[in-house]
Amino acid sequence: MLDFITMKHDGEPPARLRAQIQMRLKEKRIPLAFVELLAPFVEKPEDLDEEAMEMLRSVLDLLAIEKLPADEAMRILQAAIAELQASVEIGDDHSEENAEEITAFYQPRAAKSHGLLGAVIAQLRKKSPPATKHTTGRARDLSRESEGARMVAAMSDGLQARMDRRHTPTIGRQYASMKMGDMAMQLVRATGQRPMNVAEAVRMAHSTSDFSLVLENALNKSIARRMEQVAPALARASHEIPAMDYRSGNLLDLSASGMPQEISEGGEIQNVTIDERGEQKPAPRDFGSIFRLSNKAQVNDDTGMLEQISVKMEQGATERFRRVLLEPLLANAGLGNTMADGQPVFHSTHGNLASASATLSVASLSVARLALRSQRGSQGEYYATEPWALVVPPSQETVAQQVLAEINATKLSDVNPFSGTLEIIVEVGLTDPLAWYLIGDPAKTDGLAHSFLDDLRAPRVETKPGWETLGTEFRLVWALDARFVSYASWFKNPGA
Secondary structure, eight states, rough: OGGGGGGSSSSSHHHHHHHHHHHHHHHHOTTTTHHHHHGGOOOGGGOOHHHHHHHHHHHHHHGGGGGGGGHHHHHHHHHHHHHHHHHHOOOOOOOOOOOHHHHHHHHHOHHHHHHHHHHHHHHHHHHHHHHHEEETEEEHHHHHHHHHHHHHHHHHHHHHHHTTTTTOOOOOOGGOOOOOHHHHHHHOOOOOOTOOOHHHHHHHHHHHHSSSHHHHHHHHHHHHHHHHHOGGGGGEEEEEOOOOOOOBBBBOOOGGGGGGOOTTTTTTOOOOOOOOOOOOOOEEEHHHHHHHHEEHHHHOOOTTTTHHHHHHHHHHHHHHHHHHHHHHHHHHHTTBBOOSSSSSOOOOOGOOOOOSOOSSSSHHHHHHHHHTTTHHHHHHHHOOOOEEEEEEEGHHHHHHHHSSOOOOOSSSGGOOOOTSSSSSEOTTTTTOEEEEEEEEEETTTTEEEEEEEOOOOOEEEEEOOOOSEEEEEEEEEEEEEESSSSSSTTEOOOOO
């Protein structure tokens, strides 16, 4: 008999590993509740590679976790794992029946989580673990609803493959080439109804089945995946600040005033002050739009229609993200949003605005670099900001490339000190064709920041049957905001 404990860490997984797993799941928008289930089966964060992430998404599809409370979905998943464990530890009558899953559960893979997730997926496909939810005093058997949830998840997976050609369906392969009208027919018949034709099935599907949910899930996943790979250039120059609600507030910005002081023999530890400048953090704002898809279009199901809808939604959301990021940069006639001291981001008192406008060159870039490195806090402490990237409009892209190009110098005075040292970020939304910026790495320093409500890095698509028109309405909603939370890591030259 194989030992279940050998799959786990000795004792509790280290806190650092848990934090790394949490960060990995958060990047891929996987519910953080999975941390507790995965931690015992993961030796290092690299174990959760792209294959493991796809398997996790399949688990989510099977559980239809968007329609279940997180604790209830986790209870179902825990029951599946417990059943696998029991089959090994007790050697019950199901051991032979589950032999394939048990083997996968323990197979020595580079990522042990693969075996676990593969076994859980197979287990959930066979049957839902017994679980009930008490509603108005009566117990509801979730296993009776699992078949419909699996069909919705599978159809969503198949539709996603039609919307995004890079997506390989896992549980919905049979639906990847099925027309929407045929899907509607299958869902409606699953409710016990018998529509006369496809057109009638489409009309009935939105009110009597989960057809709207199929479209909604597929669009959400397709848009989220596209936005992971396509983002405004300016997003590279910004860092994210979590926002769990819409409330505005101030960030705590501590200076180096707490620097430890020397203690003489027999002396006392000195009191120091803590500075609190309190720059305002981004406060998410709601944005939204409505799309309509007619019943006729769904019945005809023209080739590429779903992909076009997904692409248009993603393009609109990407442009909205771009404009939100540009707002604080272009505010106050291009000097940036107003900071806590009443001055715009780029101001002479902040030491981050060129005193003389100059074209982008080695000489002007050297001045900008010196200004960026010379930034200090209110107690005189050095920020030591290292220049990381040039932010330029398209009109300055060629000049920026020339300035940063390597030169085969024949004498020391001709050596280009900036060759290969800076990134170039070309933002098409910058309105001033001459201005350019030198910035620090947003992963290391505060500067331009953005927030998404509840960490939703892509918009959410919601659906409902059309009332004034025959069809389906799609509502795309998103809450986000951006602003500067520090001026010290950005330097602006208006250009000439």
